[in-house]
Amino acid sequence: MQTPPPPPASPPTGAPADGPSLRIGALAPLTRPGWAEAGRHLLAGLELAVREVNDSGGIAGRPLELVVKDTAADPRKAAAAVDELARLGVAALAGEYHSVVARAVAARADALGVPFLCSSAVLDTLTEQPTRWVARIAPAQSHGWRIYADFLLGAGHRRIAVAADPSVYWASGAAVLRDRLASHGGTVVELGMRALTPAAVCDELAAREVTALLLLVGHPEPAVSIVEAVRRDERLPGMMIGAPAGQPELAEWAELTGDDGAAVPFLRYLPEHLSPLGARVGRALRERLGQAPSFVAFEGYDTVTVLADVLRGQGADRERIAAAWPDVDVEGTRGRIRFSHVPGIGVWQWSWAPVQVVERDRAEPDRFRILHSG
Structure with missing residues (x-):
């Protein structure tokens, strides 16, 4: 839209x-x-x-x-x-x-x-x-994305992949995830989207034996096409798709992805x-x-x-x-x-707005389920 x-x-x-x-x-x-x-x-x-x-x-x-x-x-x-x-x-x-x-x-x-x-x-x-x-x-990104990494660890994900566009924002987010997971024995596999198609992403996921894919990419594309490809790939049953940047928050996501876009955990900044x-x-x-x-x-x-x-x-x-x-x-x-003043941040900062990890309910996509709070 x-x-x-x-x-x-x-x-x-x-x-x-x-x-x-x-x-x-x-x-x-x-x-x-x-x-x-x-x-x-x-x-x-x-x-x-x-x-x-x-x-x-x-x-x-x-x-x-x-x-x-x-x-x-x-x-x-x-x-x-x-x-x-x-x-x-x-x-x-x-x-x-x-x-x-x-x-x-x-x-x-x-x-x-x-x-x-x-x-x-x-x-x-x-x-x-x-x-x-x-x-x-x-x-700040480091605060919210560390909370997202803790959610992944709590859900049992130790080996994840990130499909990432080239950007200082996506690179910073990937670094936060990598550091947090590494401190708990986890690993992050980076898939550069400059060279990969959604189908090639699926091939990489199947070969790397990861349990979760995070979308560090633009909306609507290539995010929507990646979701559709992963959901339809028979080699990837149960693959968790996540979007820490919050793409599924807005109604346009549900309109474009349908049922495929449910159960994609993301960060939102609201209290329970x-x-x-x-x-x-x-x-x-x-x-x-x-x-x-x-x-x-x-x-x-x-x-x-x-x-x-x-x-x-x-x-x-x-x-x-x-x-x-x-x-x-x-x-x-x-x-x-x-x-x-927060260490490492050069501006005056509200520390912090409430942070949740939520997903759209598969049974009722207009309803959000809270999975984790920080």
């Missing part, structure tokens, strides 16, 4: 104030080759939170306004968007889903001195050097039970999206919730906004959000 991008700027909705708007630059992948459905969910969360802030009086009588830019999973396009948003006078930047794009946004935000609250990208090295300008809602705030927001997001909201939508909502709190105290002054990250203490949809 491909969703057309929204207009460049989303005017404030229901704002009772008559002062000049406070602008937030919103970055999301809204067209291919970006994962447009993830971008749509992210934007829905951002927009819902802005609407609620404005309906409750705005920020000191000033409405919030999102200025939306489509990154299309292109780091260069994203960096150019940051330049444009800075010229437009946004108080801060928010959003982005793809890690390689968020890195470009963070680097440019740091260079220009524009605060950036990253919603969904998880790559540990979001910036090459520590920066005071960037904070992040999503958990939502708080009253989370449940209320979840209902509003479902109405807005016309489907169950993903954790990405909640990340978008929490991002604006944090920024609104900071803006109430600091106004639109970029220096003061960046200086306020360590003072954040806000109730989000998935827990209390506070930022700190």
Whole structure:
């Protein structure tokens, strides 16, 4: 499914104030080759939170306004968007889903001195050097993927394969898995997808005698074709397919894979039970999206919730906004959000959002089964 991008700027909705708007630059992948459905969910969360802030009086009588830019999973396009948003006078930047794009946004935000609250990208090295300008809602990849490795070990998988596209994000994830499994006597076989077809992946799996295959590849392709090939290969009965990056979270996965896409464990960043705030927001997001909201939508909502709190105290002054990250203490949809410095991570980090390993139920694909929590 491909969703057309929204207009460049989303005017404030229901704002009772008559002062000049406070602008937030919103970055999301809204067209291919970006994962447009993830971008749509992210934007829905951002927009819902802005609407609620404005309906409750705005920020000191000033409405919030999102200025939306489509990154299309292109780091260069994203960096150019940051330049444009800075010229437009946004108080801060928010959003982005793809890690390689968020890195470009963070680097440019740091260079220009524009605060950036990253919603969904998880790559540990979001910036090459520590920066005071960037904070992040999503958990770091090393944290979530270690939890996924612990799930594999607990399920008895000691020899796994990863079908991996060439990317710093996929390479970082594979390294986390390799190190965690190796410390418990496990091994990771890497299958480079630059040279392999889905059928060749099946041949490798049969020859290597692995018990699980993890999809460290793009969505929808080649992920969907690999799933179909493995499920239909008579040499691979019982082969577990996993997708730690979360491809099965969104409805598009179920639409494209059907029954083949069930029972594919993935990481999601939600608690087992939502708080009253989370449940209320979840209902509003479902109405807005016309489907169950993903954790990405909640990340978008929490991002604006944090920024609104900071803006109430600091106004639109970029220096003061960046200086306020360590003072954040806000109730989000998935827990209390506070930022700190985490070893090995150069941005202000919420540590941590709840982490689950879940799968779509074979008998009821719209229902998620929790397999492991971290």
